[in-house]
Amino acid sequence: MKVGRRSFLSFIIGGAAGTAITPLPWKLMDDASIWSQNWPWTPVPPDGEYSYVNSVCTLCPGGCGISVRKVDDRVVKIEGMKGYPVNAGGICVLGLSGHQLLYSPTRVKSPLKRVGKRGEGKWEKISWDEAISEVAKKLSEIRSKGESHSVGSIVNADSGTIPNLFKRFLTAYGSPNFMTMPSMQDSYKMTLQLMQGVNAQAGFDAENADFILSFGSGIIDGWGSPVRMFKANSTWKANGKKVVQIEPRLSNTAAKSDKWIPIKPGTEAALALGLANVIITNSQHSQKISQSSGFESFKKLVQNEYSTDKVSQITGIDSASIVSLAKTFASASKPLAICGRGQGSTPGSLNEFMAVHALNALVGNINEQGGVWAVPEVDYIKWPEVNLDETATNGVQKERVDGAGSEYPHAKSLLNRLAEVVNSGDGSLEALFVTGANPLYSMPDSKAMKKAFDSIPFVVSFSSYMDETASNSDLILPNHVCLERYEDVPTTAGLQKNIIGLTRPVVKPQFSTKNVGDTIMLIAKALGGSIAEAFPWDSYEACLKETLGAKWDVLVENGFWSDSNSKTVSGEFNFYPKAMESLSNFSPVSLEGSTASYPLVLIPYDSIRLANGYIGDPPFVIKAVEDTVLNGKAACVEVNPKTGKELGLTEGRYASLHTPRGKAKVKVHLYEGIMPGIIALPRGLGHTAYDKYLAGKGCNFNELIGPAEDPVSGLDAAWGIRARLTKV
Amino acid sequence: MKEEGKHNKKAKKYGMVINLDNCTGCGACMVACMAENNVPFKEDESDKLDSITWMRVYKLANGESYPDADICYLPRPCMHCEGYHGHSPCVSVCPAVATDYNHDTGIVSQIYTRCFGCRYCMGACPYHARYFNWWDPVWPEGMTKYLSPNVSARMRGIVEKCSFCFHRHQLAMDKAFLEGRTELEENEYQTSCTQACPAGAITFGDLNNPHHKVNQMVKPDNKHGGRPGDPNAFRLLERLGTNPKVYYISSKEWVRRAGDNYLANEDRTVQQH
Ligand code: SF4
């Protein structure tokens, strides 16, 4: 609940007044409750032996170390692990509720086979043997028709042994269609590739920076590795470091920054280039970097096209602020610019990433203390080459269904294109595996995604929970949850250090589930031939141990392994890769919908109290959501009071929200922290699956927005959509 | 209630300092509390008046218009008011001695088995820190497995609130006793919310002990009802005289005023200065 200064007080005064009021009417009601209060169904938790087990949380890409308190073989509490290099004892709401997921009634308790229509919710329990042979039978059929390339998989990430086992499986089987859930990391990787010629992830030496310029990144709203960023933020505060937040909405990050500069959304790249112009004009840039290739063209670009006045017009930020921001940024001793909106769960426009990266290069912080580092992946997965049989050799050479590597040569995976390609008949899949991801909920235009899924004859989910994707599959081969399984967690979310964490079984599996690593190997073995041979291990655990080699003992002992010397890769910096040319005439990512029928702009916002990836909010977390975000069954849309007045909308009333992609019934929340003309909805609500604590509450932002293909990367660049809000 | 003058010389006054500049509003303290203390949940928790949250994070706004709007989060556990010599507002009104002021620790307890649900204490608490169980708690099938044996589950008809994780104090004291000690180290007794806060915004310890961080942070003036010595530190509704043991720190004036303001027309008065 947002309480204004006055109402917060009057609320408390109400409490104070209560002292004098006679509680007689209450007293009468008590008698009914008193005699019933000792009824024996209130559980008495059994005591037992206490212990702590260290593990790593996998509920988001953050990769925090956790200490799990147990009583006998029950998990009673999850805490942050002290001394863990990512989170140093801190933890977030989701990590804290991991035990609710372990014991959740929404878990898939054994392999299930669909018996009714897809999505109807009718399942038949089957044995693991049946489940494996069912999959193997289907895959053999597809393969014998020479259609092996029409099998795909959607995996949460592309590093670590589990994703690599899936990749290996597809290769041995004969398909190029290994797809991953998109995120800002994809855009960062591509930026590093285009501007530095390196194959690396972006890592941020945030703790050592002293001036942080954030282009809408939700530093304390779940961006990067969330707990790590919370800690960095507190370190900055303790040491007087400055944060400037640029975004159209007063997010938590904006409120806690030293300066919030509202900007017309979608024009961030122009601001970055405008700042670059001021820095170059004032010769505040690093002299060394001005020798880099493309510098002169870049200079020309920003001087000709991004003059302060023009940028002021584009962004809506006054010229003086732009000039002074550029000066303070460049004169800081360790300035750092970051981007990736909100939690960074959508890739965003490549132009914006390149412009921000150029800004970092200008102040000379690439691979430097307090700057952006190009961090190579830890290459601990050194499995022997797969022997491809003829089918596989042919299969892997086929074009990917999503156009990554062909239409978009730099892209590795373009899941955002899948729905359109499949629905328009330009491509098709015969079978699809989904693990660690819930694309039917978390991909933009989730309805189109569902339609695409409907046309895929065989969908196999490995989900531990009955989520939206699992409910719309044909077969579920449930994975253990993270408190029950082994898994390596190479931390990728913006860390500048190479760290591998070890998730390990804290309690015995509660149900008839299997580690998905074992499941995929069993499927391979059932298929036989060169596919089986590609998996020489007896079990996933054996595979993991062998893969980690000497690191295994360190991992078991400490819970993590980290590279003692930080590694970065450097290539020659190029200020003006071909992809930058499009910036010579700035046009923001176009918004779907016409101004006439959709006069407002709808943007999403992220909250650390709303999980919006593979995992949905467990009961504790949804309980912690404010009533100005979720109210009863309605999501609240943030509207500036001025806009509200124009539309005749008042606080708390229902309104109907329309976009070109969908509609929803919402409640109005008047918020002074949002730019007039723009309205904002939280991500993470509107689940149709999971339990009654989560399902049917609010609306799914992804049903209201569609993807917008970035012309260079092919990744989803959409940041909002035009909308209409009317009284009901 | 112990009588005045019988106080243990080494009496502790456990308290909390919450740095609102660092608090991110992430809610980890709320959830850490629910998880530690077997707090139940129900299908709809969006009516915050009946949503049991021993720790609740409020969102305050400065009341200005865009783009001068500002917000700040304010986590609110039980204030464990000392009042005047242990006469906390709630303790004074409880007819069943179900809530008591412990002079050795400064903790206001809630004894579930004594509480018969009259809710006088809820009326008396100016901080809305107390919650009534209108229903029996129901956990979905299987979830009772995670309930902690350290804290009993509450049933319908009784009042509950933040205990400063008192069971953690007991466990720490038991351990110290076994090791032949009567005193606890600062880090031996920490609350669940303090431990979880990823921003390090919460500090917990003995306000009487000059070596403890809480004491150093707010420099409480114990002769004058514990009033904070630090100019950025404040307590909620200071002038009610509840003498709470939860202190807040904020560098923003509007936040300090929001927490300490009491009269509706006071704003104007102050601005005239
Ligand atoms: S930030 Fe992510 S990894 Fe860390 S505790 Fe939370 S959910 Fe788990």
Ligand code: SF4
């Ligand atoms: S856990 Fe800490 S940062 Fe998060 S809301 Fe609570 S006090 Fe604030």
Ligand code: SF4
């Ligand atoms: S001190 Fe303990 S009981 Fe009180 S709010 Fe914090 S976690 Fe909850």
